[in-house]
Amino acid sequence: MYYQEIADGPLKLVLDPIDLATNLGDSVHYTFIKKGTAYAEGFYQEDEVKLGDSVTFTLSLNNVEDLVSGKFDLNYLGDIYEYKDVKLNKEFANFAKENDLSVTLDDPVFSKDNFSSIVTVGASLEGEHAQGVTGNMNFIDVTFEVVSDLYYENRGNLGYGGVDTFTYQNITNEEVVIPTFIHDYYQFISKHAVVYGNFTPEAFMHEAGFPLTRDYEGLGVKAYAKGADGKVYNGTVDEHAQFEITDLPVSDKPYEIIIEVPGHLTTAQKVTVGKEKNGEIYGEMAQVYLQPNIAGDVNGDGVIDIMDVMRIVAMYGKDDKAMDINKDGIVDEVDIRYIEKNFLKVGPGVKKDPVEKLGPKGLNDFLQSLGLQPTEDN
Numbered sequence: 001m002y003y004q005e006i007a008d009g010p011l012k013l014v015l016d017p018i019d020l021a022t023n024l025g026d027s028v029h030y031t032f033i034k035k036g037t038a039y040a041e042g043f044y045q046e047d048e049v050k051l052g053d054s055v056t057f058t059l060s061l062n063n064v065e066d067l068v069s070g071k072f073d074l075n076y077l078g079d080i081y082e083y084k085d086v087k088l089n090k091e092f093a094n095f096a097k098e099n100d101l102s103v104t105l106d107d108p109v110f111s112k113d114n115f116s117s118i119v120t121v122g123a124s125l126e127g128e129h130a131q132g133v134t135g136n137m138n139f140i141d142v143t144f145e146v147v148s149d150l151y152y153e154n155r156g157n158l159g160y161g162g163v164d165t166f167t168y169q170n171i172t173n174e175e176v177v178i179p180t181f182i183h184d185y186y187q188f189i190s191k192h193a194v195v196y197g198n199f200t201p202e203a204f205m206h207e208a209g210f211p212l213t214r215d216y217e218g219l220g221v222k223a224y225a226k227g228a229d230g231k232v233y234n235g236t237v238d239e240h241a242q243f244e245i246t247d248l249p250v251s252d253k254p255y256e257i258i259i260e261v262p263g264h265l266t267t268a269q270k271v272t273v274g275k276e277k278n279g280e281i282y283g284e285m286a287q288v289y290l291q292p293n294i295a296g297d298v299n300g301d302g303v304i305d306i307m308d309v310m311r312i313v314a315m316y317g318k319d320d321k322a323m324d325i326n327k328d329g330i331v332d333e334v335d336i337r338y339i340e341k342n343f344l345k346v347g348p349g350v351k352k353d354p355v356e357k358l359g360p361k362g363l364n365d366f367l368q369s370l371g372l373q374p375t376e377d378n
């Protein structure tokens, strides 16, 4: 690096250590600043935080001259952290006391952008004073509470961006804007996981293989996880056939991830969530892959058999919500062909034998009674 680059402004350097196994390690951030340049730096008081803990961010000032008031915007993840309070750092408070200065903290101002919640905090020296603060000093502490631990960064921080700049007024009422850096971080101990993925509802698949856009929640699709202790954790589904289940406590015992689609066999998958590190299990975001939901179980008993056929036949040509597998407003050939295709299939974990015939009558007899030809290879 050249002196000129530093003289022109702070130079940021990121070193990515690569070990002998060529695993990319955590990168190390350095900022080089010309000696004497004014800047601010952020620190966290904690080395390790978990759900319910508080995190205190301290803004430290370097090489300021005659500061009489100052403020900054602090970005934080509003889903994870809840603002608690702002205080003068002890160092600043002691300095004020020793110099007979009274200091007023600004009321925090809250705002939001697309990425973050933002709190604007600051403080001013009160009354007449001959001089402001010069040199290096810890200024303000801002404290948050960890209200969710669905956070999985290796290096915990309050949010993207943190603090960009610190703005202060000096004794001659000039506004000075100085750069701010945060290289500090803490270990975030997450104990909850998120699982997500896609489901594949056979009667709502485009022939090209992707799910049709539908109000799956409105159609009664349910995604949930069942813990080893039987506890159920409900998830959400969106109109693109994606599901998400949050707040699963990490455990060394597996969860069963279950997707129910009306008119279809239920699908389920066992997964163990959480990443082990030094004997401790941490939360993670894990994608779960599930078998398709097979269409045809209109009575929801976990098997596709003659009972489903019978029900469809009874409602054939009508607009019956439960029997209309593909929800196009009519019970017709499309619906019964799913049953024909998947006849005698059984959902995962279902201990029930599908019934092939009703008395002497089988699937083909019912198809023929509707004027339909059985498919060749049936």
Ligand SMILES: [Ca+2]
Residues within 6 Å of the ligand: 296, 297, 298, 299, 300, 301, 302, 303, 304, 305, 307, 308
């Ligand atoms: Ca059935």
Ligand SMILES: [Ca+2]
Residues within 6 Å of the ligand: 324, 325, 326, 327, 328, 329, 330, 331, 332, 334, 335
């Ligand atoms: Ca239909």
